[in-house]
Amino acid sequence: MNQTNDAVDPDAVPKARLSSGDDIPMVGLGTFGSDHVSGEAIAEAVVGAAEVGYRHFDCASVYGNEDLIGGALQRVMANGIAREDLWVTSKLWNDKHAEEDVIPSFQQSLKDLQLDYLDLYLVHWPFPNFHPPHCDVSARSMDSKPYIHDSYMRTWRQIEKLVEMGLVRNIGTSNMTIPKMELLLRDAAVKPVTNEMEIHPHLQQQELFDYVRSNDILPIGYCPLGSPNRPERDRMPGDTVDMEDPAVLAAAENHGIHPASVCLKWGVQRGHAVIPMSANPRNYLSNLKCVTMDPLTDAEMTALSQIDKHCRLVKGHVFLWKDDQTWEDLWDLNGEITPA
Numbered sequence: 100m101n102q103t104n105d106a107v108d109p110d111a112v113p114k115a116r117l118s119s120g121d122d123i124p125m126v127g128l129g130t131f132g133s134d135h136v137s138g139e140a141i142a143e144a145v146v147g148a149a150e151v152g153y154r155h156f157d158c159a160s161v162y163g164n165e166d167l168i169g170g171a172l173q174r175v176m177a178n179g180i181a182r183e184d185l186w187v188t189s190k191l192w193n194d195k196h197a198e199e200d201v202i203p204s205f206q207q208s209l210k211d212l213q214l215d216y217l218d219l220y221l222v223h224w225p226f227p228n229f230h231p232p233h234c235d236v237s238a239r240s241m242d243s244k245p246y247i248h249d250s251y252m253r254t255w256r257q258i259e260k261l262v263e264m265g266l267v268r269n270i271g272t273s274n275m276t277i278p279k280m281e282l283l284l285r286d287a288a289v290k291p292v293t294n295e296m297e298i299h300p301h302l303q304q305q306e307l308f309d310y311v312r313s314n315d316i317l318p319i320g321y322c323p324l325g326s327p328n329r330p331e332r333d334r335m336p337g338d339t340v341d342m343e344d345p346a347v348l349a350a351a352e353n354h355g356i357h358p359a360s361v362c363l364k365w366g367v368q369r370g371h372a373v374i375p376m377s378a379n380p381r382n383y384l385s386n387l388k389c390v391t392m393d394p395l396t397d398a399e400m401t402a403l404s405q406i407d408k409h410c411r412l413v414k415g416h417v418f419l420w421k422d423d424q425t426w427e428d429l430w431d432l433n434g435e436i437t438p439a
């Protein structure tokens with residue numbers, strides 16, 4: 100394996116033990132190009148990130164680049180990293196929730212990624228609702244539906260089959276809420292081991308975080324830096340900027356590090372995995388290295404715990420199923436699943 104002088108020893112990167120017994124690296128590389136980073140650039144970043152010590156890659160069929168990432172993973176393994184030392188996640192997109200579509204969609208991801216098993220497979224959203232790529236927040240699908248638990252469980256049964264078939268080692272959810280998770284935990288034969296959810300200092304989701312952890316489910320935080328280059332459709336007036344928060348800047352100054360490193364150190368020390376995306380070698384190296392050294396102090400962790408602004412960036416407008424709704428309806432804010 101070619102290693103740069105600055106490479107991080109993968110054994111120095113913190114890992115979390117999942118309820119399945121598997122260990123997942125607490126820092127992974129995000130691979131969504133946010134509509135402006137090409138699949139080729141992401142694939143190059145996968146190769147470069149593995150060279151500097153990344154072993155965890157967060158993929159999804161909807162990112163449209165799994166075929167290119169498959170080629171990158173082949174290069175990574177040809178460079179001497181064993182398959183069992185990699186952690187590869189993929190996700191089922193919303194247009195493939197029908198029982199007969201789940202396993203074929205998984206198999207397409209496996210084929211594109213050029214692997215014979217995945218470490219983790221997630222249901223990307225609890226809604227079967229989808230929309231054309233790059234569409235505006237006002238776009239709606241005529242077929243959109245509310246959360247229907249029986250339908251979700253039919254999808255989940257197929258996901259469970261993938262475990263029985265030996266094609267995936269772990270299964271999990273994404274973008275869930277407590278009431279939806281309660282029903283899934285009641286009815287699942289194979290429980291989710293992770294929940295991927297938006298987490299950054301300005302959206303801490305403490306209640307959901309505590310709930311999943313108390314059920315032995317690891318939170319994986321997406322947009323851990325506050326997604327500074329997210330697509331236009333995910334930008335709204337009133338969104339706040341984590342990396343400009345005074346508490347983040349103060350900790351960055353104390354440690355002589357970039358505010359991005361503060362967000363990631365905070366996440367890992369708090370106990371959730373982080374999956375920052377970067378196609379820039381200097382950034383992806385520092386995003387990994389920062390969690391291996393010089394921890395934030397208790398006082399800094401306390402200060403950061405107090406800057407939650409409940410600022411959700413990926414609001415999910417396009418998944419709404421009725422005209423008179425707001426995006427908050429997707430997130431069951433009053434503790435009950437929003438009725439049809």
Ligand SMILES: NC(=O)c1ccc[n+]([C@@H]2O[C@H](COP(=O)([O-])OP(=O)(O)OC[C@H]3O[C@@H](n4cnc5c(N)ncnc54)[C@H](OP(=O)(O)O)[C@@H]3O)[C@@H](O)[C@H]2O)c1
Pocket residue numbers: 128129130131132133157158223273274295296320321322323324325326327328329357359360374375376377378379381382383385386413
């Ligand atoms: N499950 C879900 O529904 C879901 C939803 C959204 C995202 N995700 C996953 O989460 C991943 C991360 O989310 P995200 O990409 O939206 O947001 P993010 O990781 O918070 O932010 C990524 C952006 O930050 C910049 N950046 C990275 N490191 C930096 C550093 N050290 N200093 C300054 N800027 C830096 C990157 O630009 P450069 O390339 O220039 O470094 C990139 O544009 C995605 O790629 C995807 O895998 C999952």
